[in-house]
Amino acid sequence: MSSSTDAMASPCSHDQFDEPDRGTVLNYIFQAASDDELSIFKELVTIILDNGRGRPKEAIEELRVEDVGQLEGFSALHIAASKGSLEVCRYLVEELLVDVDLVDKEGRTPLLFATYHNGGTAEYLLDHGANQDKADHDGSTLLHYAAELGNCEMVELLLAKGAYVEPVSACGTPLHVAAGKGHYGAMKILLDHNADYNKMVNGVTPLIVATDAKSMKCIKLLVKAGANLKEAAAYTTLHAEKVVSDYFLNCIMEDVDANRDVPFDQGPMLKREIVTSGLISRGSNSLKNKDYVVAAKLYSKAMVLDPDDAVLFSDRSLCWLQLGDGKKALLDANRCRKMRPHWPKACHRQGEALMLLKDYEGASERFWDGLKLDPVDTDIEDALREAMKSLKTSRSRSMRAN
Template sequence: MAPPRSRHVRDPVLNMVFQAASDDNLPLFKALVMVLDMGRGRPKEAIEGLRVEEAGKLQGFSALHIAATRGSLRVCRYLVEDLLIDVDLVDKEGRTPLLFATYHNGGTAEYLLDHGADQDKANNDGVSLLHYAAESGNCEMLELLLAKGAYVDPVAPHGTPLHGAAGEGQYGAVKILLDHNADYNKMVNGVTPLMAARDANSTECIKLLVKVQEEPMLKREIVASELISLGNISLKKKDYAVAAKLYSRAMQLDPDDAVLFSDRSLCWLHMGDGRKALLDANKCRKMRPHWPKACRRQGEALMLLKDYEGASERFLDGLKLDPVDTDIEDALREAMKS
C-alpha cells in the first residue's frame, strides 16, 4: 500500500494547509493555521477539526495524518508539542497517524511513539499496526513497534501478525516475530501460521515455522534423557528416593515412556511401598502389554502386598511371553510356594 497524498479537500485554502503539511513547510503551515483561526486564539481547535470530507481513502484525514504520512517531522512537532493535538486522532476507518508514519522512514513514527502514540491501536476492522508492518514486510517498523512494547499476538479477523507475515511470505518479518515469542501454534478460523505459509507456498517461511516447532520437542527430549540418566545412576547407587524423583520429573516431559514406570516401580519396591509399585507396574503393563518385565513388576508388587495368587498369575503371564527368562521363572516358583 503506497502512502496516500493529500487530495479531495473542497476549500482551496484547506488544500493549501494539507499541502504545506505534506511538504513539511512549517512557516507556511503556521501562517495558514493563523488564517484558519481568524484571530480567535484557538489554533488547536481550528486545525484539529480540519478533516478531509470527500469519500475515499483519505476521508477523515487530519493535518497530523498528512504530516505523519509524508514524514513531515517539523509539522508533526508543531502539531503535537505546540498545539497539543491528540496524537491518536483517527480517520473514518479508525486509523491513526502512526499507521501511516510506518510507511515513511523520516522518523515520524518513532517521534509519535515517543510522544504517546498507542502502538497497539487497531483500526475499525481490528487490524493493528503490527499487522500492517508484518504483512508488508517492514522489518524496521516491526522492530520499532516491538521495542516500544507492542503486543506480539493481537488477533484480527484474518489472524495474528505472524499469520499475516507467513501468508505473505515475509520471511524477515516471520523471523522477527518468532524471535519475540509470537505464538506459532495460534489458530484463528482454523488456520495456524504454518498453514498460512503453506497456503502461500512460502518454502522459507514453512521451514522456519517447522524448525521452531521442533526445537521445544528436541529440548524436552534432551532434558528427559538427562533426568533418566541421573535416575539410573541413583538407582545403581541404591538411592531409591532420589531416583524416583528424577524419574517422576522425566515423566512430566515424556509421559508415554513405559520404561520410566517400570524403573520407578522398582524404586517403590525397594522402599517398601507396594501400592505405588503396583500402580506404576499396571501403567507400564497397559502401555506395553507384551513386555515380560511389565508382568514381572506387577508380580513383584503383588508379592510385597502379599497377594501371592495374583503375583503367580502375573509371573506366569511374563513367562509365557519369555519362556527362557530365569528371573521370572524363579519369581513364579517363589510365589507359588508362598
C-alpha cells in the same frame, strides 16, 4: 512578509486570499503538511484557518479530508505522519497539543500511516504518547500493518516500544499476516519476540497460512521454530482443495530430519504421519474429481506407510468399484471389515463389491449386517432392497432355465 515577492510566494497573503475558499485552504494546508513546509503551515493555520480567534488546535483538529475514499477523515497530522514531515508533526503535537491518536473514518491513527515509512515520524509519535496497540475498526493494529508490508525496521520499532506481539484481527495475528505475505524477515523478528507459531485463528495456524502462500522459506522457519506439523497436515486432509504439494512435503521432511529438535524415536513417525496425511489429501482430491486411477495409486502409497487404516481400504475399494473391478473392490472391503467389524460402511463396501460380481445373496447378507449396525442408514437400506430384488430376479431366471 513585507515585499511583493513574499506576498506572491506565500499562500497566506491577504491580497491573494481576501475571502479564502475552505476547499482551497484545506488543499494548501495539507500540501504544506505533506511538504513539511512549517512556516507556511503555521501561517495557514493561525491566520487563515483560525482567523485570529486564538483556537488553532480546535480548528486544525476539525479540518478533515472530506472526499470519499481511502483518505476520508484524514487530519493534518495523518498527512504529516504519512509523508515523514517531522517539523509539522512537532508543531501539531508539541505546540498545538493536537491529539496524537486522532482517528480517520476507518479508525486509523497517524501512527499507523507513519509505519509505512522508515523515517522518524513513527518513532517521534511513539515517544510522544501514540498508542502502539490501537486497532482500527477492523481490529488490525499497527503491528499487523507493518507485518503485512514486511517492514522489518517498523516491526522492530513497535515491539521495542512495547507493542503486543499477539493482537488478533480477522486476518489473524501479525505472524499470520507476515506468513501469508511470505515476509521471512518480519516473521523471524516476531518469532524472536515469542510470537505463538501455533496460534489458531479462524481455523488456521501461521504454518497453514504459509502453506497456502507456498512460501518455502517461511514454512521452514515455522517448522524449525516448532510449529505443529500434524495440525497442518490434518487441515489439508480436511480441506481437499488445499492439496499439499510435493515440495512442501519434501521441505517438511528435510526439517524433521535436519533442523528440528525431535526425539530420535519420534522423528520417523512424525515424518510418516505428515507424508501419509499429504497422500490421503491428494487421494481425496482425486476421488472428488473422479480421477479414480490416480486416487487408487495415492491410497496405495499411503497404505504402505499406514497399513492399518481401515478408511484407506474403504476409499480404495470405492475406487475399484468405480473402475468396475469387483474382485479388487471386494478384497479391500474384506480387509476393511476385518479391521473394523462393527463399521457399517465396511459392510456396505462388501455388499457393493458383491453386487458388482453378481453375488446377490452374499450382497444381501452384507447389507443386512450393515443395517443391523445402523438401522437408520437409508443408503444401506436402499442397497439391501435392490440386492434382494436382484436376488429374486436371478432365482426366477434360474428356475425357468431348469
